[in-house]
Amino acid sequence: MIMSPLAPGISFVGISRDQAKIRGLIAVICLLPLLALLIVSIALWDLLWVTIAVAVALVIGLFIMFVQVRAVFYTGYHETDEELLVCRGILFRKLDVVPYGRMQEVTVEDGPLMRHYGLAKITMETASSTTDTSIPGVRRDEADRLRRRLTELGSTKMEGL
């Protein structure tokens, strides 16, 4: 259970912790070349500023990775009778409230890494460009259940625009 300071009193269902592993893995893959460059620059080149620049980039990268991975433990969703609530983020916190009747499209997608862990990402589109909400890293069966439920509720509570 996850709480969001933007919505007190609502306990959100957290997404899978495997999502943190996926994000960590992706970050490591992205940061490895940078690390290699750092080692090479320390060992071979005598240019101090190159080393410092690469080190700074690496630190920033690690910070982003840290925030991204930790954000997984702050991402969750909550279903009410009428709306879906999604909370995300640590540095920049977000809370989305989308009524079921306003959903135009619900998409479930996964990549090779996500499939390996049996996860998927649900994206919900409305007629507004600012409420395209997504929940990353939901278990595949749970994602399919959500998709069915959301489209079903969306059409029974059909309000259109």
Place this chain on the structure above:
Amino acid sequence: MGTVPFDEPDPAHFEAATAANPEQAADLIPEDQWKRFHWATPLFSLWKVWAALVAFALSILVQALDTGVSEILETLTGISRTTVLIIIAVLVGLSLLVVLVAWVFWRKQRYVLAPSGIHYRSGIISGTHRHVRWDRIQSVEIKQGIIPRIVGLGAIVIDSASTSGDDLSLGLLKMNEIQRLRGEILRIATAARTGQEFQVEDRDLPNLYDPDDAYQGEKPFYRLPTKVLLGSMLRSGTVLGIIGGIAIILIPVFLFDESFSIGIIVALGGAVAVGWGQFNLNHGLQLFLTADGIRVRRGLTTTTTQTIPPRRIHAVKVSQFLLWRGKDWWQVEVLVAGSISKDSDNASTMLMRSVIMPVGTRAEALDLLWTIVPDIGVDNLQEFFDDALVGKGPSAFFVAPPRKSRWLDPLRRKRNGIALTRTVAVLRDGWASRSMTVAFHGHWQGLKATQGPIQRKLGLATCRLSLVSGTIHWEGKNFGLTQVHGLLEEERNIGLEARARNDRESIDQWAERVGVS
């Protein structure tokens, strides 16, 4: 032509026959029901080629001006009669070719109003089939260029809720045909939306041509005087910016006696074009209340007539530029789903088009607001509007952000305010340009709350009503965290209730209220 019976608006039927497979839906339409546009349609496509040629000639002329006038004269006298004849022959040949190609295209362009929606087919080599479902139609607009207007032709532009792709334009057609089509489309679209039964009637009407394209029983509501339009443009930020820009270019010319450069001419041309565009679009703007909604007619060379069903309006924004304060002028903008396409090439036109009252007095603006929002949900209207339009700080109606938000929003903080009444959510905003944004509870697509790192340190948050894509945004920035909690909670409850209740009046109720039924 007869009528096409339509049994019932069965969603399964729609899905199977239309949405999933428009080709199949089109196959159900007998070939003889597809209609052509007016035969003059290809002739008007010629204008684009001529315009391109003129632009090309002008650009050469501008380049020539840079090199010197005497050289132009020399070149002109050097042109022999045969060269002139060859040029004319090329132009005529080109025109004929364009007409021919346009004619071939025209032969393939067909449209039909069918029970499944409006279908449009075009294309020679690769066929295009466009299908707009009845229940997705947002608004219908009539568009006339200056020459089509003289000969009584026009096009009908259909706005669908889709955010991708252009609007569907049917034309050119005769004006009486267009008026009939518009009536039909609006009628069927309303019926389809509310789930009533409808019949697509396709009959020929007696030929009554009316250059002013008036509705029966419509009520003139507002007319924008040219003087006021010019005055408002002179006092607007755009024109001031243009004048400032030109002054910056001109000052060195006079002070340091430098010669005119091509840059100045281009800048002047651009400035004139922007100003002219606004003037041309809004010249002679008139608002009418008709049985189908608010009809906006405007334009000098190209006249557009837009009919906005009030139920389709999601939000209204009343705003005032800094220099309009002395005159107490206000602008009214509406948000209609699908009226802004994501193609940005005509985004500025779209932006101008969402403004249905470019400038008017406070009383006129509030009158127009009243035709859209029958009940603002407060008892003391006078006090509420004074507060919403020019007020500051927390008041009986508005929740204002706490003092600590001045660190993030030093200028706007005092104007910022949110009022949730029982019918609408009102946002008071802006310090140099004041604005009041009124959004209907039952129409938002979602609620959003965000908090950045600095906001968190100060205990602030931002809340937002996500409205359909368009030019109007409803975002209360830097309110206290507990205020945001309360606002979200309240708006969720009111929104839930408003959606369940169907909080907007029907078009018949509207017509009766404004007195046009």
